[in-house]
Amino acid sequence: MFKHHKKIVSLFFILTVLLGIFTYQPNNTKAQASLGLEAESAILVDFDTGKVLYEKNADVTLPPASMTKMMTEYLVLEAIKEGKISWDTTTQISDYAYAISANTSLSGVGLEQNKQYTVKDLYQAMAINSDNATTIALAELVAGSESEFVKLMNKKAEDMGLESKFVNSSGLDNKDLGGNHPEGTSVEDLNLLTARSTAKLAYNLIKDFPEVLETSSIPQTTFDGQVIDNWNRMLPHEGVNFKQFYYEGVDGLKTGYTKSGGYNFTGTAVRNGKRLISVVMKTESEAQRFQQTSKLLDYGYNNFTTEELFPKGYQLEGQTSIPVSKGKEDAVEVSLAEGITLPIKGDEAEQYTIEYELDESKLNEDGELIAPIEKGAVIGKAKLVYKGENDYGYISDNQGSVPVVTEQAVEKANWFMLTIGAIGDFFANIFSSAVDWIKGLF
Structure with missing residues (x-):
C-alpha cells in the first residue's frame, strides 16, 4: 500500500515538472513581443545602429510636456558650439520668466530679478530639475525672445525630420504661460511630438552633443544655494523612496508631465558598451513611467545581441561584378565598403539579406559603369532586407545601408x-x- 502511494506521488511530481517545462517560458521572445506595455505610445532604439527594436503607437502625436526641453538643450548646446554664447555668459531674468518662476504650481527653482545667472547654472536647473523659468531665460538669451526661439525649434525639427509642433521652449501648455504664449501661437496650443520623433530628437542630441549626458546623469546638485533633484528617479538617488526605480546604466535623459500629456520619459542607458534609447508617453503615474521604461530596457538587453551580419568586403552572390563600358576590362568586382552590424533577436540572423541599389547616374542605359573607374569608387548602396515579421525599421532614413564600392580600378580603353x-x-x-x-x- 505504501509503495503504491509512493509511486502515485512520484508520478504526480513528474507530471508537475513536465507541465512546468511546457508552460514556463523564461525571456520568451514571442511572449515579450507585445510586452503588455502600459503607455499610450512607446519606442525602443539601439543607439549605435539606429535600429528600432520595439514600438507601440509610435507615430501618434501627443504632448511631450518637459521632454520638449531636449530641443531647447540641443539649441543651447549648438549656440555654445558656434560661439554665440558660452557656459560663462550671464543674463538677467525677464518679467515673463520671473512670473513663471514665481508660480508655485509650476516646476521652479525660485529665480530673482536684477541678478546675473550664468548659462551653466540655468542649463543645469533646466536639464536636472526641469525648471521652466530657466528654460525660458535660455531661450530668450539665444534668440532674443521665446517667439524667435520657437521658430528655431521648428526649423531644427524640420532639419531632423521630426513629426512635431513646438509652441514654446519649456513644454508647458500655452494656457499655463500667463498670457505670455509666443507670438504666432494661441493660448490653446500644445507642443506635440510622436514617440518616434522624440526618440529621434534624443538620438540626435546624444550623437551631436554627447556631453549632454554629463548633466543628465547628475542625480542631485545645488542651484543658488539650494539643493535640486533630478526628476529621473532611475538614477542612483540617495533617497530611499527612489531606490525602487534605480536601473543600472541609466544616465539620462528627460522626464515630462502635464495634465494634457500625462507622465512621460525619454530614458537612455548603456550596458556593456550598448546604449539604448527608450520613450514612453502618456503613462498614468510617475512610478509607471519608470516601470514601463525598465520593461522596455529589459526587453532590449535580454533579447538582442549585436552581430556582424555581413563583413566589410562581402560580395553578394550572383552580383559580385558589374559590367563596364569603354574599359580595358569588361567588368569590375564590387563589395561592401563597411560591415553591417545589427542587434539580432534570438536566431533571426538568417532572416536578413542585402540587396544592391546602384546609383543610376553612374550607369549608362545598358546598366554598365563607364570607364575610367577608380578603385573604391562608390557606385551605390547595399540595403539590409528583413524577411521576418515586425520589422520596425530605423530611427533615421539614411540608416540600414552601407556603400557598395569597386574592388579594382578599370582604365579606359585606348582609341x-x-x-x-x-x-x-x-x-x-x-x-x-x-x-x-x-x-x-x-
Whole structure:
C-alpha cells in the first residue's frame, strides 16, 4: 500500500515538472513581443545602429510636456558650439520668466530679478530639475525672445525630420504661460511630438552633443544655494523612496508631465558598451513611467545581441561584378565598403539579406559603369532586407545601408580598341538585323 502511494506521488511530481517545462517560458521572445506595455505610445532604439527594436503607437502625436526641453538643450548646446554664447555668459531674468518662476504650481527653482545667472547654472536647473523659468531665460538669451526661439525649434525639427509642433521652449501648455504664449501661437496650443520623433530628437542630441549626458546623469546638485533633484528617479538617488526605480546604466535623459500629456520619459542607458534609447508617453503615474521604461530596457538587453551580419568586403552572390563600358576590362568586382552590424533577436540572423541599389547616374542605359573607374569608387548602396515579421525599421532614413564600392580600378580603353569595338558592334548589329529580316520572310 505504501509503495503504491509512493509511486502515485512520484508520478504526480513528474507530471508537475513536465507541465512546468511546457508552460514556463523564461525571456520568451514571442511572449515579450507585445510586452503588455502600459503607455499610450512607446519606442525602443539601439543607439549605435539606429535600429528600432520595439514600438507601440509610435507615430501618434501627443504632448511631450518637459521632454520638449531636449530641443531647447540641443539649441543651447549648438549656440555654445558656434560661439554665440558660452557656459560663462550671464543674463538677467525677464518679467515673463520671473512670473513663471514665481508660480508655485509650476516646476521652479525660485529665480530673482536684477541678478546675473550664468548659462551653466540655468542649463543645469533646466536639464536636472526641469525648471521652466530657466528654460525660458535660455531661450530668450539665444534668440532674443521665446517667439524667435520657437521658430528655431521648428526649423531644427524640420532639419531632423521630426513629426512635431513646438509652441514654446519649456513644454508647458500655452494656457499655463500667463498670457505670455509666443507670438504666432494661441493660448490653446500644445507642443506635440510622436514617440518616434522624440526618440529621434534624443538620438540626435546624444550623437551631436554627447556631453549632454554629463548633466543628465547628475542625480542631485545645488542651484543658488539650494539643493535640486533630478526628476529621473532611475538614477542612483540617495533617497530611499527612489531606490525602487534605480536601473543600472541609466544616465539620462528627460522626464515630462502635464495634465494634457500625462507622465512621460525619454530614458537612455548603456550596458556593456550598448546604449539604448527608450520613450514612453502618456503613462498614468510617475512610478509607471519608470516601470514601463525598465520593461522596455529589459526587453532590449535580454533579447538582442549585436552581430556582424555581413563583413566589410562581402560580395553578394550572383552580383559580385558589374559590367563596364569603354574599359580595358569588361567588368569590375564590387563589395561592401563597411560591415553591417545589427542587434539580432534570438536566431533571426538568417532572416536578413542585402540587396544592391546602384546609383543610376553612374550607369549608362545598358546598366554598365563607364570607364575610367577608380578603385573604391562608390557606385551605390547595399540595403539590409528583413524577411521576418515586425520589422520596425530605423530611427533615421539614411540608416540600414552601407556603400557598395569597386574592388579594382578599370582604365579606359585606348582609341584603337574603342574603334575596333565600335566596328565590331556595328557589324554585329547588321548581322543581327539581317537574321531578323530573313526570319521575317518565313
